[in-house]
Amino acid sequence: MAEQHTASDCKQRASQGAGGSVSGNGRPNTAAGCGGGGGGLSGGLTQPAGWQSLLSFTILFLAWLAGFSSRLFAVIRFESIIHEFDPWFNYRSTHHLSTNGFYEFLNWFDERAWYPLGRIVGGTVYPGLMVTAGLIHYLLNLLNVTVHIRDVCVFLAPIFSGLTAISTFLLTRELWNQGAGLLAACFIAIVPGYISRSVAGSFDNEGIAIFALQFTYYLWVKSVKTGSVFWTIGCCLSYFYMVSAWGGYVFIINLIPLHVFVLLLMQRYSRRLYIAYSTFYIVGLVLSMQIPFVGFQPIRTSEHMAAAGVFALLQAYAFLQYLKDRLTKQEFQTLFFLGVSLAAGVVFLTVIYLTYTGETAATMATQHHSLAQHMPSLYFSPLPLINPIKPVILNLDTERLFDPVLSAFAVYFAGVMVRLMLTLTPVVCMLSAIAFSSVFEHYLGDDMKRENPPAEDSSDEDDKRNSGNLYDKAGKVRKHVSEQDRPEEGLGPNIKSIVTMLMLMLLMMFAVHCTWVTSNAYSSPSVVLASYNHDGSRNILDDFREAYYWLRQNTDEHARVMSWWDYGYQIAGMANRTTLVDNNTWNNSHIALVGKAMSSNESAAYEIMKSLDVDYVLIIFGGVIGYSGDDINKFLWMVRIAEGEHPKDIRESDYFTPQGEFRVDKAGSPTLLNCLMYKMSYYRFGEMQLDFRTPPGFDRTRNAEIGNKDIRLKHLEEAFTSEHWLVRIYRVKKQENRQALDHKLRNVAAKQKYTSKKVCISCLIIVVIFKYRFFFFFSIGYQMFMQ
C-alpha cells in the first residue's frame, strides 16, 4: 500500500510539474507582475534554469524512486531471491563470472548442462547482463562494500528501471519537450509492461536492455540532429551495449535504417543524416561483431540486411547529391535518381518482408510458445488506457519523424509476438506522455499568457539556453503551439478545470492500476509459493527449494538429474547438479529424448535413462496442493516433442481417450496410465486420502480420482518427495548384477571339455531361446494363429 501511495503521489506531482513546466507559467508571478503579459517569462529568466532543473531533477529522482520501490513487492513479501527460470541461469553465470573472472567466463564450458553434450556458455549468451552485474559487484567490492552478488543481481533490474526512466526522459525531450519527457519518465517508471520483466529478482536481459534501447534511440536522435560524430560514436557504444545485453538489438538495427529510409523518401536528406548513419552503421557493425554470440551474423543473416541496404542506398544518394552539384543535365539526373531509389526501395522492402513475415517471426514464435505459458497474460498492459488519447501527430520534423516510425514498428513487432510487447511499452509511454503534455498545455495554460499570443515556448527557450547549440526547432515549435492555442481561446475556465481534473484522475487511476497489476501479477518469485488462510495468515510452500537443496546436499556431486527442460536452470542454479536439458532449448532431439523417456513405459524409459547415465529423475507434481503448472499438465508437450523426433515410438493419440480427452482417471488411456511420468507422479498417491470428502488418490489439480492406484516401480525408487509432494525425485536403480549370466555361460563353455557336447549344445539352445525368447514365442504364436 505504501508503494501505491508513493507511486500515485509521484505521479501527481510529476504531472503537475510537467504541466507547469510546459506552459512555462505554472509558477506564481509575484514581483514582476507588470500588469500584463510576459510576467512568467521574465520570472523564469530572472532565475536562469535554476528552479526548472531542480524540478526536473526532483521529478526524475522521484520517478526513479517510485519505479524502484514499486518493483520491490516480491522482496518485501518474500525475500531477496532470484525469480523464475532464466534468471537462475543468468545468476549462475554471473556468479561464475564474479568468482572466476571475465576471461574464464568467456571461455566457460559448462559440463553441468546438456549432459553429455555440455554447453559453451561464453559463446552462447549475451554477456551484457552478467558483465554489468559483475562489474557493479566488483566496483562495490573495491570500495569494500561487502554486498553479495545475489543482491546485486536481484536489485539490478529495479535500479536500471531508473536509468530507463532517465533515458526515456532524454529521448522524449529531444522529440518533444521537457514536460513530455518528464511525463514519459514517470510513465515508464511504473508501466506494468516493463515492470513485468524488471521486478526485483527478475534478473533477465530485458531488465537492462530496455535502458540500452532507449538510450540508443536518444543518442541516435541526438546525432541526427547535430550530425556530430561524437554523438554518433556514443550511439554506437550504446548500441554495442544493447547488442551485448539482448537479442532484441535487431529491433534497433532495423529501426534506425527505417528511419533513415523514410527520411530519404521524404527528401529530407542532409549531411548530418549522412554522417550519423554512415558512422553508426560501420562502427556499430564492427562493435556488434565483437560479441561472440553474435559473431558474423550482422553480415550474414537477413535480419541485418535492411541496414546494409540502407547504407548502400545512402551512399548512392550522397554520391548523386555530389554529382548534382557538378552536372547540369537535370532531367537525366532525376530520372537516374528515381530509378536507383526505386530499385533500392524494392530491395529493402522485400528484405523486410522476407525477414519478418517469413522465417524470423515464425521461428521465434514457435521457439517461445511454451515459454509463454509462464508469463502472466499481457492484458494488463497499459495500451487500452492510453491508446484512445494518443494524438495524431503530423508534425513531420526530421527527428520527430522518429516517433511515428518507432511506434509503427513496435506495434508491428508486438503484433507478431506477444513477448515483444516489451519494446512497444516505452513507445506507448512516450506517445501518451506527449499526448498528456499537449493536453495540459491546452487546458492548464495560464489565462494571462493567452491574452497576448505567446511569442516563444519557454521550454524551447530552455533548450536553447541549456544545450547551447541552436537547431531550427524553436521556430517550428512556436508555430505549433500557437496553432494549437488559437482554436481553444474561447474555452471557459470550467471546461478547462473539468478536463484537467479528468486528466489528473486518469493519471491517478493509471498509477493505481499499475501498482495493482505489479503487486498482483508480477510480484511472485514462482520459486516460493504462498497461500493464505482464512484468517489472513500466510503459508509458504517452499517445496522447490526443499527438493533442490536436498539434491545439492545429499546426492553425489556429479549426479545427473533428468527433468523436463523447464527446471533445468533451476536445478543447475539451486541444486548445482548436472542436467540433461534446460531452458536454453537449443537441441530439440535431446529434449525429445527426455520427453520420450517421460512418456514411455518404465522399462523402455529405463533403457533411455541408462543410455543417458541418469541418476535421478525430478518431476513436479501438483496433485496434492492443486498446483496447476505441474508436469502432468505439461505432459502433452513432452509427448508432442517426443513424437516429433520419434514418431514410431510415441504417438500423441495414444495418450487420449477414444473420445479425445486427456484424463488421468480410470477412463484415461492405458498408455498414459502406464507411462513413466504418470507412474512417478502418482506413485503411492493412490493410498493418500487428502480429506474425507474425496476418495483416496484424488488429484486436486485435475479434480479426478487417479486411474492407476497400484503403481509399482521396478527400475526406480523414490529418493525424495518434498513436504507438499510438489517435487518428487526418483533414484534410478543401479543395474543389478544380471550380466553374471553371460559370464557363467562363458565358464560353462570353457568347461565343455568335461561335459558332453549334447549338454553344451542344449545349453546354447537354451541361451539362444532365452535371448530371443520374444521372437521365439512370437513366431510360435504366429504360426499357431496362422493355422
Place this chain on the structure above:
Amino acid sequence: MSPTLRFCPCLLLAVSWLLRAAAADGLVNEEVKRTVDLSTHLAKISAEILLANQGGSPVQSFTLALEPELGPHLAYVGASVKGEEEEDESLELKETAVHGRSGTFFQVQLPSALAAGGKLRVKVETVLTHVLRPFPSHITQAERQLVVFQGNHYLYSPYPTRSQSTRVRLASKTVESYTKLGNPSKNDEVIEYGPFKDVAPFSQDTMKIHYENNAPFLTISSITRTIEVSHWGNIAVEETIDLRHTGAYLKGPFSRYDYQRQSDSGISSVKSFKTILPASAQDVYYRDEIGNISTSHLQVLEDSVEVEVRPRFPLFGGWKTHYIIGYNLPSYEYLYTLGDQYALKMRLIDHVYDDQVIDHMTVKVILPEGARNVHLDTPYVIDRSPDQLHYTYLDTFGRPVLVATKNNLVEQHIQDMVVHYTFNKILMLQEPLLVVGAFYILFFTVIIYVRLDFSITKDPAAEVRMKVASITEQVLTLVNKRLGLYRQMDEVVNRYKQSRDTGALNSGRKTLEAEHRTLTNDIAALQARLKAEGSDLAEKVGEIQKLDGQVKELVNQSCQESERLVAGKVKKETYITSEKTLAGKRQELISRIDSLLDAL
C-alpha cells in the same frame, strides 16, 4: 594438547617424576561410582571417586586416565572436588603421559595437599563423541536404529581400586545384547554392574552393549562462528553450520507418504531442533545459499531467544545440510571499556542444539578498524591461526580478525572468552569523516565542472550570444522594475486622492523621478553594451526606452490631472474620462513594451 608442555622437556621430566612419586605415594581409589550415560548420541561417563592417600607423604595432584581406544573420542574431561556444602570446586587439568602405558592421561592439581591417610571425594566427568557405532550401519526408513557401545567395565586408573560399581543408562528398554560380567542387573533402561572389588591399576575389560537408540545423531561437522564488533553499538554474530546425521545410513527409498502417515516411520530422523540464542538477540536470520529457510520459528522468551531450526528437509542417516544463522546483539552487554581499553566478553561457542557435537570449529572475531594490542583469553586451549584482515564498509586499512580453531567440542565447551584490545576513540570519527569528505569532493567536482569551461574549441558566436543573453536578462529585470515604479506611483496618486496630502504626492513623485532616472540610465548603459556586442537587440531596447518615455509622460499627466482634481479645477466626470483615455494609452504602450520584451 598443551604445546607448552610438549616443548618443554625439563618440565615434562619434572612432571613424570612427580607422577612416579604420586604412584609410589600409594593413592588408592577407595570407592568408585561410575555412571555411563548412553541415552543420547554421546557417551557421558561420570565417576565419583573417593581418593585415599595411603602413602607416607601428602599428595599435591593425582592422575586421571582414559583408555587408549577412547582417547581420540574424548571431547571433554573435567574434575571437581565434591565439597561439603554441595559446592563443587572444579580442578585444573593438564595433559601428561605415563611412562610405559598407553592412553590419555591428565594430571589433576588438588586444591590443597592431601595429607597422608586423608580421603577426598572427586568427581570426574568425561564426554566422548562418536563412540556409539550404529549397527547395522544401514537401515530402512521403517527400521529402528541400533547402536553398539564398547567401553570398559572398570575405571581405567593408575591406582588400584578397592570397590567399584558401574551404572549404564540407555536410551530405550530394547537391548539386543550386553556383556554380562559379574552378572549385572537390568532394569528398564538401566544396567548395573558390580560392585567389583580390588581391581588392579590399568585393568581393562570390554563392556559391549548393543541397544536401540533413536536419539538424534546430529553432528556439526564444521561451524564457523563470526563475531563482528562495531563500536557503534552492535555486535553481529553469524554461524555457518554444516550439519550431518551420523546415525545409521538410510537404505532404500525415502517415502514421504509413510513419513507423513506413520508416526514411527523414520524415527531416528531429525525433523527439527532448538537453538537457544542470547536474550538480546535481534534480527535473527536463518538461511542458506539459495535463500531463507522458511520453515523455522522464533520464540522470544524472558531469558533467551529460541529458534526452532527446521532444516529444509528431515535429516535421515547420512544426510547432511548446511545453513547460516545470524543475529545482532547490543554491544553494551558484552563490550566493557575503560578509557582506551576494551574487553569483549562473549561465548566462544554457543548453543546449537542440546547435546551438541562439533567436529571442527572456527571462531573469527572481527574487531573494529584500528584496534591494537589484541589479546585473547580462552577458557580452554584453542589453536590460534594467524590474524587476518577484513574489509567492509568504509574500511581503509582493514579490521583485525582473530582466528581460532578447535576440534571435537561438546556442550561443556560453551564458555566465555575475553578479547582485550585498545582502541583510540578518535578513530570513531574516521568513517563519518570519510563520507563527508567523499561528498565534499563530489560536490566540489560538480561545482568546478559546471563553473568552468572545459571545451577544447572556442565558439565566439556562442559566447557573444551568452553575453547578450545575460545583458538582455538584466534589461528585462530593469524594465520590469521600472514598470513596477509606475504602479507604485499610481498607488501614491490614489492615496493622494483620498488624503489630499500634497506633500506625500510630491515626495512620491520625487522618488519616482529619482529611481526612474537611475533605472533609465542603467538600461541605457546596458543598451550601449549591447551595441558594443554588435547585437541588433540594442535597437529594440532603444525603442523600449522611447516607449517608456511616453509612458512616463502619461504617468506624469495622470498625476497632474489628479492634482487638478484635488484642487477642484476639474470636474470629476471629465477627470474620469481623461483618466480612462490616459490609462488606455498607457496600457497600449505597456503591451507594446511587453511584446518588445518578449521578442528580446
